[in-house]
Amino acid sequence: MTNLRIPGPTPLPPSVLAAMQEPMIPHRGPEAKELFAELRAALARLHRTTGDVLIFPGSGTGALEASIVNLFSAGDRVLAIVGGAFGERYAKIARAFGLDVVELPVEWGRAADPAAVRAALAAHPGVRGVLLTHNETSTGVTNDLQAIAAAAREHDALLLCDAVSSAGALPLEMDAWGVDVVLSGTQKAWMCPPGAAIIALGERAWDAHARAALPRFFWDFTQARDAARAGSVHVTPPLTTLYALRAALRDIEAEGLEHVWARHAALGEYVRGRVAGLGLTLFADPAHASNSVTTAVVPEGIEAKALLDHLRERYDVVIAGGQGKLAGRIIRIGHLGYVHEPELAAALDALGAALGDLGYAVPAGARQAAAAR
């Protein structure tokens, strides 16, 4: 089977595949009620929050859009921290709904500086929300969510966190860090197929929601919460994806969330070591390198697309290329969700071999390490 090592969708564990064979049920009946209750409780524990977690049919982008239309009114000012393609996307969504978007640009590959966030908030009074990509999947950088959430709180702004490629993989203490909104999709560290958006909301977010005037129906948090509290849903839920999610969350809690975080930390270190061992330049600032996705600069003389195609065709390994302005310049290796060292070792061996096939001089140490396995 293809060794899929992109930053999502991620491979599915056997328990998740098995769960997707469960039959359909009435989505407003008693089994569904139990399913939703289990998911909401587990997701709250896994977000480290006592707040509400809502689940919608959707995607990560859907979660971002839901946060905008539920928490703001047209003309509201937000600060968008933009250090990659997903930061750009969040800002673009906010603009599409008529918000007054102040952008704080961050060099791609670097993390946002909490002091710069504080300065931007001081320079632009009246910011109601800070839009932050916790883990920027396009650059392989993890931002300092805790410090930036503290900065937002000092300026009485909500902290909205795109956690699509961090939630369930990287430490995230929603309540303790004062994060108001955490957004993710099922298809990354939650180890499920894409198909549902997961939205965790703290009390300050609900206060903002009560004042927010943008029109909404499908994404409406009040309808979703009222239905959820009654054990129901306000729109038809993606049942099979939710069966998958139940199985995945049980697996995660059986492993233990902190163990899952530690596994990702160890795998991040492993991948960075192996990539550096191939003589490649890591793209992300080492002080803020992501433990869910590793980025590396495509070496001179190698064409990124040719490398990815060759890896796929010759070795049945799929990694990702760069996005936006990094297209052609970097490669990205996903290591989040259902992943352990052997699959990554095989992928990195193949990467070394593919680079060699294309004429790149693989360091002897890396060749020996691969041969020894």
Added chain:
Amino acid sequence: MTNLRIPGPTPLPPSVLAAMQEPMIPHRGPEAKELFAELRAALARLHRTTGDVLIFPGSGTGALEASIVNLFSAGDRVLAIVGGAFGERYAKIARAFGLDVVELPVEWGRAADPAAVRAALAAHPGVRGVLLTHNETSTGVTNDLQAIAAAAREHDALLLCDAVSSAGALPLEMDAWGVDVVLSGTQKAWMCPPGAAIIALGERAWDAHARAALPRFFWDFTQARDAARAGSVHVTPPLTTLYALRAALRDIEAEGLEHVWARHAALGEYVRGRVAGLGLTLFADPAHASNSVTTAVVPEGIEAKALLDHLRERYDVVIAGGQGKLAGRIIRIGHLGYVHEPELAAALDALGAALGDLGYAVPAGARQAAAAR
């Protein structure tokens, strides 16, 4: 296994269950491109259109919302034909986005009269769109889509068709009948789990889209079409649901769409005959009774909830109750998607037995018919 006979989610055929075991793929890679192309082509054939069919992560309600935010501007006038809970929902969504909604109320259980639609359009000039529930799942009535589409066209209004419980079950000739927008979800006659919204659009809809000013991002038809034409997607697609859909559409085309329609027509007649044979009063106007869902009045002396609970607990058969103002007054039997006479016969036998258990005098003919099986 539970005999699930609600109007959706509907039972999954073995081919669909098997398809959901397929592994994740990069959603912007070559296999995904093939998947999307096959789905779009099959859906166009099954909608009888040469227009574009877009697929979003979502639900039926998501499809309705998408049609509003993509085709109108705040203040635009629409005519909402409301003869049940889903007609009400469509009108409610239009109002949530600031449209000027003229309602044409239709008695629940009756079909909309095309002459009344014409009169309403004449009385309310400037209507840009007519919102019609093709098959009103809450009442078991099928509206005359072809005649109402003609009326809309005479008044230069778009016809937006909620086909959630009709598409893939009941005759629907999108291009030949001049239907501009057809909206459905995967979980009804398409024989899949819930999780994707399916939106077919004709040329007049695209013209309206070009002028529509409501804000949108996730649901944006231009982004979705541009990505689709490039073999890609603008948001992460619900892959497993799409694997399911590919298998289901192959099954439907192997059976033949017109055969599928005929099967539903035969099953509709069968269910109505059996329900009448139990001495129950059919709720929907017989001239417009739906072939995908049958409604019957709960007989005097029987409590609807007690009947549904007993059917479920004693016979493992699940049918639905009434919605909105019909709660407690009717029962609803779904017969759409992956369904054949034997499962319906078993459900109707159980219904007769359950009614008898609760003290209802089941006609001797119905008891004999059940005993003979």
